[in-house]
Amino acid sequence: MIRFHNTLSRKLEDFVPIVAGKAGMYNCGPTVYSSQHIGNYRAYGFTDLLRRFLDLRGFEVTQVMNITDVGHLRDEVHDAGEDKLEAAARKAKVDPQQLAAMYTQEFFDGLDLLRVRRAHHYPRATQHVPQMIEIIQGLLDKGIAYRVGDEVYYDVSRFPGYGALSGNRGDELEAGASERVADEVMAKKRHPRDFALWKSDPHHIQQWDAPWGRGFPGWHIECSAMSRTYLGDTFDIHTGGENNIFPHHECEIAQSEGFTGKRFVNVWLHAAHLNLEGEKMAKSEGNVLYPKDLVAQGESPVAIRWYLQSVHYRQPMNFTREALKGATAGVERLLNFHDSLKHRADKGPEGVAAVKVVESLDEARVRYVAALDEDLNVAEANAVLFDLMRSLNAMDLTRGDAAATLGFLTDVDQVLGILPVAEESLEAEVERKIQEREAARRRKDFKASDRIRDELLAKGIVLMDSPDGVRWRRK
RNA sequence: GGCGGCAUAGCCAAGCGGUAAGGCGACGGAUUGCAAAUCCGUUAUUCCCCGGUUCGAUCCCGGGUGCCGCCUCCA
Numbered sequence: 001m002i003r004f005h006n007t008l009s010r011k012l013e014d015f016v017p018i019v020a021g022k023a024g025m026y027n028c029g030p031t032v033y034s035s036q037h038i039g040n041y042r043a044y045g046f047t048d049l050l051r052r053f054l055d056l057r058g059f060e061v062t063q064v065m066n067i068t069d070v071g072h073l074r075d076e077v078h079d080a081g082e083d084k085l086e087a088a089a090r091k092a093k094v095d096p097q098q099l100a101a102m103y104t105q106e107f108f109d110g111l112d113l114l115r116v117r118r119a120h121h122y123p124r125a126t127q128h129v130p131q132m133i134e135i136i137q138g139l140l141d142k143g144i145a146y147r148v149g150d151e152v153y154y155d156v157s158r159f160p161g162y163g164a165l166s167g168n169r170g171d172e173l174e175a176g177a178s179e180r181v182a183d184e185v186m187a188k189k190r191h192p193r194d195f196a197l198w199k200s201d202p203h204h205i206q207q208w209d210a211p212w213g214r215g216f217p218g219w220h221i222e223c224s225a226m227s228r229t230y231l232g233d234t235f236d237i238h239t240g241g242e243n244n245i246f247p248h249h250e251c252e253i254a255q256s257e258g259f260t261g262k263r264f265v266n267v268w269l270h271a272a273h274l275n276l277e278g279e280k281m282a283k284s285e286g287n288v289l290y291p292k293d294l295v296a297q298g299e300s301p302v303a304i305r306w307y308l309q310s311v312h313y314r315q316p317m318n319f320t321r322e323a324l325k326g327a328t329a330g331v332e333r334l335l336n337f338h339d340s341l342k343h344r345a346d347k348g349p350e351g352v353a354a355v356k357v358v359e360s361l362d363e364a365r366v367r368y369v370a371a372l373d374e375d376l377n378v379a380e381a382n383a384v385l386f387d388l389m390r391s392l393n394a395m396d397l398t399r400g401d402a403a404a405t406l407g408f409l410t411d412v413d414q415v416l417g418i419l420p421v422a423e424e425s426l427e428a429e430v431e432r433k434i435q436e437r438e439a440a441r442r443r444k445d446f447k448a449s450d451r452i453r454d455e456l457l458a459k460g461i462v463l464m465d466s467p468d469g470v471r472w473r474r475k
Numbered sequence: 476g477g478c479g480g481c482a483u484a485g486c487c488a489a490g491c492g493g494u495a496a497g498g499c500g501a502c503g504g505a506u507u508g509c510a511a512a513u514c515c516g517u518u519a520u521u522c523c524c525c526g527g528u529u530c531g532a533u534c535c536c537g538g539g540u541g542c543c544g545c546c547u548c549c550a
Contacts, residue, residue, distance in 0.1 A: 029550095030550085031549085040549095041550085042550075043550040046550090166479080167477090168477075168545085169477095192547085193547080195547050196547080218548075219547085220547085220548075241544095241549080241550030242480085242545075243544065243545065244549090245544090245545070246546060246547085247545085247546075247547045250547095251548090270550095271550065272550095273543080275543080278542095280543085280544095310488075310498085311487080314480085314481095316480080316542090316544080322487080322500095323486065323487045323488095324487095325499075325500090326487055326498065327498080328499090329499055330487095333498090337513095340512075371489095377489075379487095379497070380489060382488095384497090387496085390513095393512090446508055450508095450509070453511090457511095463510090464510090465507080465512090471512085
């Protein structure tokens with residue numbers, strides 16, 4: 001049985017899909033007015049782990065991740081009616097949609113780099129305004145929302161369940177504590193907790209017509225509209241960063257349930273944030289790290305992927321270069337193991353898979369899935385792999401043993417996503433050098449053979465001699 | 476002020492009532508022509524502190540201390 005920690009109940013709960021064998025999942029995605037940093041990618045790595053795990057467990061998954069291409073209003077320039085996306089666009093001297101397209105592409109490049117499996121839908125906010133208007137109108141009709149001029153606000157007092165997700169139940173919240181909402185906006189609302197469904201501002205570049213006036217949607221409404229469009233009124237899983245618990249997800253629940261009268265989401269999963277070398281990542285502090293920077297510095301994308309996923313998703317993660325180095329070494333061992341198995345399966349001693357090997361693999365498979373079943377316990381699952389690797393490395397595996405183990409690794413790699421996707425090949429010249437060295441070794445000319453080995457090492461090719469012949473890998 | 480989370484070896488990190496997984500690093504050994512890779516061994520006696528419950532607590536309860544997230548548009 002799969003169990004997830006539901007933010008709504010703050011407990012581990014058995015995962016019971018609405019439709020047996022299927023899972024509908026909505027992930028809060030990026031706002032595409034800037035580059036996504038390593039912390040953002042940790043959150044996407046988490047959704048990827050979840051998606052891949054559900055796939056492995058045989059679920060027919062429908063995964064939806066929104067792309068927010070309508071900028072959220074920025075506090076400091078609120079008076080100017082400028083939003084983040086538009087401000088960034090103005091700076092870059094391009095159209096907001098051009099900028100959004102640019103960062104969307106960059107976002108996908110980042111996903112590819114970290115081998116994040118693609119969601120089934122990446123709906124864009126600007127393309128679902130009619131669906132948002134439908135919900136807002138419905139809320140107005142029900143008297144759950146109210147108009148202030150051309151704008152529409154949600155009347156939180158009309159939704160008793162408000163606060164169930166975050167625990168922010170009553171009026172204890174310090175109004176305006178985030179200092180992000182301008183005073184004149186606060187003045188428009190009946191209650192500080194009320195939030196915008198539709199905003200009006202003549203200076204805003206991106207605007208749409210709505211029955212109550214021209215303007216643009218509030219932030220929360222897009223997720224209510226798009227999740228409903230692709231997953232229906234009620235769906236299984238909704239994820240996001242922990243910062244989204246309040247207000248974003250709280251407001252989504254209020255909008256969706258207020259409108260449909262049905263339960264919105266069964267399981268809420270939230271990923272904890274990531275600190276960089278012990279500090280909060282903040283552009284203002286200048287300590288923001290992007291995956292592409294790490295790669296430019298020679299770090300392996302697969303190792304970054306492994307590292308980001310190695311810390312349990314609900315655990316705050318402190319990203320350090322030292323820990324990344326450690327994770328890299330671990331991944332390399334695993335990859336080396338995989339590589340040596342391929343070599344073995346091809347050139348090792350003849351023989352079918354031994355019973356004890358098959359049993360070890362079966363046991364590992366069961367333990368691996370059981371670990372992930374328990375709220376995605378990656379650390380436990382990874383330990384299974386290292387335990388297995390150690391015991392198999394101590395044995396003299398036959399071709400059959402190696403092939404069976406490769407099968408296991410291929411299976412778990414559906415979740416891991418670290419094994420090489422393409423066969424690596426060597427340049428003809430390097431190939432010749434290796435043959436030359438083999439010849440030298442046969443005639444015990446170790447001076448010559450070591451010279452060739454050093455020569456290749458300088459080119460980043462590591463040679464490893466084994467009873468089955470020489471094996472190579474790129475450093 | 477309100478809501479919530481976390482504190483385990485040099486570093487990363489599981490466990491969450493029965494006496495401390497796993498990875499990295501370090502040290503010692505085996506293997507190897509030498510390497511690389513691999514294997515074996517060593518590396519936590521306050522699991523932040525103080526009380527309590529219990530036959531028994533890293534795990535439960537209470538109180539501290541320290542970090543961290545959120546409080547209307549930051550994953």
